[in-house]
Amino acid sequence: MLSNFLSYIVQGTGVTIAVTLIALPFGLLIGLLLALLYNYGNRWVARSAGIYSLLMRGVPPIVLLFILYFILSGRLINLSPFWAGSLSLGLVSSAYQMEILRGALAAVGAGQMTAARAIGLTRLQAIRYVILPQAIRLAIPPWSNEASIVLKDSSLVYALGVPEILRRAQQLSATTGQPFLAFGAAALIYFCLVFLTNRALDYLAEKTKLPTQPV
Amino acid sequence: MASSLILQAKNLTKIYGENVIFRDISLDVRKGETIVIIGPSGTGKSTLLRCLNLLTRVNSGQIFLEGREITAPGTNEDQVREQIGMVFQNFLLFNHLTALENVMLGLTKVKKLPKEQARQKAMQELSRVGLADRAGHYPAQLSGGQQQRVAIARALAMDPKVMLFDEPTSALDPELIGEVLGVMAQLARDNMTMLVVTHEMGFAREVADRIVFMEKGSIVEQGAPDDLFERPQHARTREFLWKITELYGKKEKP
Ligand SMILES: Nc1ncnc2c1ncn2[C@@H]1O[C@H](COP(=O)(O)OP(=O)(O)O)[C@@H](O)[C@H]1O
Ligand SMILES: [Mg+2]
DSSP states (O other): OHHHHHHHHHHHHHHHHHHHHHHHHHHHHHHHHHHHHHHHSOHHHHHHHHHHHHHHHTSOHHHHHHHHHHHHBSSSSBOOHHHHHHHHHHHHHHHHHHHHHHHHHHHHOHHHHHHHHHTTOOHHHHIIIIIHHHHHHHHHHHHHHHHHHHHHHGGGGGGGTOOSHHHHHHHHHHHHSOHHHHHHHHHHHHHHHHHHHHHHHHHHHHHHOOOOSOO | OOSOEEEEEEEEEEEETTEEEEEEEEEEEETTOEEEEEOOTTSSHHHHHHHHTTSSOOSEEEEEETTEESSSTTOOHHHHHHHEEEEOTTOOOOTTSOHHHHHHHHHHHTSOOOHHHHHHHHHHHHHHTTOGGGTTOOGGGSOHHHHHHHHHHHHHTTOOSEEEEESTTTTSOHHHHHHHHHHHHHHHHTTOOEEEEOSOHHHHHHHOSEEEEEETTEEEEEEOHHHHHHSOSSHHHHHHHHHHHHHHOSOOOO
8 A cells, every 4th residue: 555655656756857857958958058148149149148037037937837838838839748847947947057157157257268269269169168168067066956946846847737746746645635645755755856966966066176286 | 670570560559438548559570589568557568469369359450460461351360369379467278178188279179180199299389388297287286387388388389470478477476487487588599479568677688689668558669678778768668667677676587
């Protein structure tokens, strides 16, 4: 009985992970593009990217999720709730990821670009070989934080009927009358996922850290 | 005087907003020549160097590299910068790359050399600045003087036609200045064409073929080191030289 109960929730874990694995990279792609446009684009482009970020971050994710879901599974584009929800979550995250990367790009400093251009690298080569490798290193800790937020916010697609952890916990709670057990199990799974994600990214940060000590 | 013109600036003017940084600057740099630019800070020396390798655009005037106008529309600016080496006050090594990788990057990505060939060339350049044994070190693991020598090697690796130095020793602790000036003096002896902004009067006097004194956005006077130091034609030059010796003291020879 209990093992059936738990396995039902655990099956939702796969969906939660899948939603996150779509939303995070999608958000990273768009966030990176926007951050580059913000830092290196002309004034008009940079301003548009800034406004996008401001709007996206100024509205609760669940409200955006409904609006985007309405667009992505409407008449023009017709995606399943799973895909519409995952991509919407990615769009919400893109604004936060843009801010993280924008800060990291700025922290690398204009001098690195100058030095790269001075040996004849093009702007794109300079970004690719000089700026990004440094910016990404700087971005890992705040990005780790955003990854756990997206992981937890994936529970919002519950509202669209996607059978992830929270939705299954809700169903179990209703059918078994054991809300504490159901939501407790959900909480535990989320905690473990977030914990593992953060540890993995800490490890990555440690592995890619540049030596600073004189040898 | 027989040697050919490498870099020629004609009537350059640079304006930031309302501020005229310099006006009508003209300068000829001949092959193998070492020119030292001196002058108070805020005079536009850094801006002039940045304009010469097109990191900053001039508002008017023309720049020629070996007779070809590089301020002409349609010029491939990346190709121009590849041919003009630049060394900065604050080194600006790529922090995520080792000394060797710093020197190799331009060779593999700009010159498109195969990796092994690039590595050999980069090692040669590091040896030239006396740092072959530091090839695997990251910038943060090197002293300021070593970082600046790697930065010189990085620029030299591109086989530039002329090297621009913007106060290469101003950010260094006094005991590290000599090693960088030593490398630069050797380059001058090897007939590298060099344009050097510096406050190191000892270096200027020993190494320069010509000194250019710049103030408030124009060239006040220029001439051979002995003439300029012993018989400056303008009161402003005299004042500046007097102040700078007060400030920096008599410099030991590089
Ligand atoms: N990007 C810029 N925008 C506006 N003003 C600048 C910029 N770069 C330099 N300046 C101004 O140009 C003047 C000359 O600066 P600089 O070329 O650095 O002089 P120097 O190297 O002789 O000390 C300074 O007044 C500085 O404030
Ligand atoms: Mg300067």
